Amino acid sequence: MKGRLNAKIAIASAVVVTLALAATVGIVRFVLSTEYRAPERSDQTEQTPRVQAQQDEAAAKAKADREKPYIEESYRRFPVVGSRLAVWVLAQLHLLFAAFVLAVPLFALIIEFIGWLNGDKRYDELAHEFTKLLSVSLSLTATFGAFLLFMLVLLYPKFMNYLMHVFSPTFAPYVLLFFFEAFFLYTYYYGWGKFSPVTHLLLGLGLNIVGTAIMLIANSWLTFMTTPAGISESGAVISTWAAVRNYTWMPINIHRFIANVAFGGSVAAAYAAFKFLVAKTDEERAHYDWMGYIGNFVAICAFLPLPFAGYWLASEIYAYSQTLGITMMGGAFSWLFIIQAVLIGNLFLGANYYLWLGMGRVQASERFQGYIKFLLILIALCFAVWATPRSIIATVSETRAMGGGAHPQLGYLGVMSAKNTAVNILILTTFVSFLLYRRSGRTPTVAWAKLGNALQVAISLLAGSIVLFLGIYGYFVEASVRIGLSIPQVGSVLFAMIAVTAIDVLMYRNAKSLGETHWGRIHPVSQYVLIFLAVTFTWLMGLMGYVRSGLRQHWHVYGVVRDTSVDAFTPTLGYATRVVSVTVLLFFLLIGFVFWLASLSDHKKEQA
Amino acid sequence: MRVPVPLKILGFTVATTAFYTLVGQLVPQKEVHPPKDTTLEKEMASGELVKAGKEIMEGKGLCSPCHTIGKSGALPFPDLDGIGARAATRRPGLSAVDYLAQSLYDPNVYIVPGFNPGMPVINEPPIGLTDQEVLAVMAYLQSLGGQVTVTTESKVWPLASGSGAAPPAGRD
Secondary structure, eight states, rough: HHHHHHHHHHHHHHHHHHHHHHHHHHHHHHHTTTOOOOOGGSSOOOOOHHHHHHHHHHHHHHHHHHHOOOOSSSSSTTTTOOHHHHHHHHHHHHHHHHHHHHHHHHHHHHHHHHHHOOHHHHHHHHHHHTTTTHHHHHHHHHHHHHHHHHHHHOOHHHHHHHHHHHHHHHHHHHHHHHHHHHHHHHHHHHHHTOOOHHHHHHHHHHHHHHHHHHHHHHHHHHHHHHOOBBBBBBBBBBBBHHTTTTTHHHHHHHHHHHHHHHHHHHHHHHHHHHHHHHHOHHHHHHHHHHHHHHHHHHHHHHHHHHHHHHHHHHHHHHHHHHHHHHHHHHHTTHHHHHHHHHHHHHHHHHHOOOOOOOOGBBBOHHHHHTTTTHHHHHHHHHHHTOOOOSSSSOOOOHHHHHTTTOTTTTGGGGHHHHHHHHHHHHHHHHHHHHHHHHHEEEOOOOHHHHHHHHHHHHHHHHHHHHHHHHHHHHGSOOHHHHHHHHHHHHHHHHHHHHHHHHHHHHHHOOEEEEBBBBHHHHHHHHHHHHHHHHHHHHHHHHHHHHHHHHHTHHHETTEEEEEEEESBOOOOOHHHHHHHHHHHHHHHHHHHHHHHHHHHHHHHHHOO | OOHHHHHHHHHHHHHHHHHHHHHHHSSSSOBBBBOOOOOOOOSSHHHHHHHHHHHHHHHTTOTTTTOOSSSSSSSOOOOOTHHHHHHHHTTTTHHHHHHHHHHHSSTSSSOOOOSSOOOOOOSSSSTTHHHHHHHHHHHHHHHHSSSOOOOOTTTSSSOTSSSGSSOOOOOO
């Protein structure tokens, strides 16, 4: 019985197992038959709505890509600060270093030439010391220049494309000249004492010629933007040469050339002041006092004719477009010239103060010190006139009480007649200060000394009287006559400066010395005056660079290519002066680095 | 404590720069935006046209930096007070409208005695007023001592008499 039961169980188990196996195989087959298979592994492509849609999309995208039109971008945006500010700061830094690199070789060459003529080695050493500041400065100029170019192409592609359309023939010569500039500069600097003096002077001359040529080309681009020429009504170029030789090209060339020398001289004087203040020996102090004096002398000599070059530039702007001239002097930028007056007034005050302090290093200069207070009064008065605005900031009730924006009395000092008179007398006064300094410690020996003195006084007084008379006369004549009066005013001052200097040179030939000049024996405040002058010159360059460029207002190229960017508006003067200040501080940080590098070679010499 | 010289120089440089920045903040602050075109409606009352003309003169037209209204003395450019009446008698053969149109479209044909040329052509860049905007300016000028006769429909340039192209008749 038990055996039969076991057989039944075995048969039933076999059936169950067979059924279970069959079910498992069935399930497995079912699962395998419905497994997901990727289309690529499939023998046949399965067309579903989703796949079709994907294919359609891909085809549409490929078609759109093929047919995408080329649209030239007008502007790109520089992150955070915006394109205008980025280009503004870069351009200003590039121009400041470029001005320095162009100016220093000029007066280094002149000083070297004087040393070669009179055989005094001190001049040669001084010229070499000035040149030491150049090599790093040239690298920084080139770096900022390249950076500026990339930024312009990147941020203002359409406008740059237009400039290339007009000026493409000038680019290759520019780059080539830059190579020559590097060649002459490094040969001039590293070849010091290794070539014959004449060869070395010729290298310096080559450096100056090439540097000036570079400036002339770059000036054509920027002056074209303000006073375009050589193009058709639609802006197509007719003559590149006419575009180069536009209205303001030559005035800017002259103005920049003189301003660069003034700026370079002042920065070199600031270097000497820094070295004077950290000097450890009397010998070092004497050397750097002399260097500072020469640098400042160069700066002031160049500064005196600068307002005349400025007049010429302004008159060319007026000649090109009265609208542009009025925008500059009577419109959005009129108050900028009050800031300029403060800066130039400070330059005159600082330059005179340095000369007066400098008399302290010359024995027997006391006899001239009594004149200083009169000169100071004259400078302060002229400064006040020049800084007087035409219209006063006033409340509504104050404006009503005055009968307009101009003060009933002070308003008369805010017009061009008064300002031209003030600046001409400022120039004459500074010239007299220099003359007094020049005479300190010496007395003429020529028989006609009294006559010479009387002649000099008469010429100076006559020039001053002409300036004053024409200034007052300007109030009573029509505008067309008044504008022309500035020319005889300037002419009489220039004539007085040339005539008085000529008499002085002849009169003080073989002059008797009353005492020695003790270089290095000067109050340290004088060195801060030199630094003050350098900062003021730099700030002034920044400000005037702004007005030259900002004058175009909402035009990239005045009247031709309109600025349609978000930065097309003219910012407030407060904003502009903040930008100028930041740029000036950046420049002085970088030039401090140049000074430090230049002084490393001194340490090397000391250790040797 | 002795302050190192480079630090003193840095402080002095920052102070000098800060002083000039301060001077820059003390002068009047004005942002100048690019001028906007004025759209004039076809049916505009003369009062509205005059008002629009005044706005254009003070804005896009850039007239007010040069021309005063009601000032005397040694002015750089002619004062415009009473020009609405004076325009008719300035040049023989030209009506007030013709004279004003010529002064705006071809300003160097006639220069007011005692003044220098320099007025820009008003419908060309950089000022570039539209013909309609010029009409509004003319309406405003007529209102200064005269009667407003121009409308937005007026055709004032070129002059019907052809005098616009005539050479200068001398600076009378």
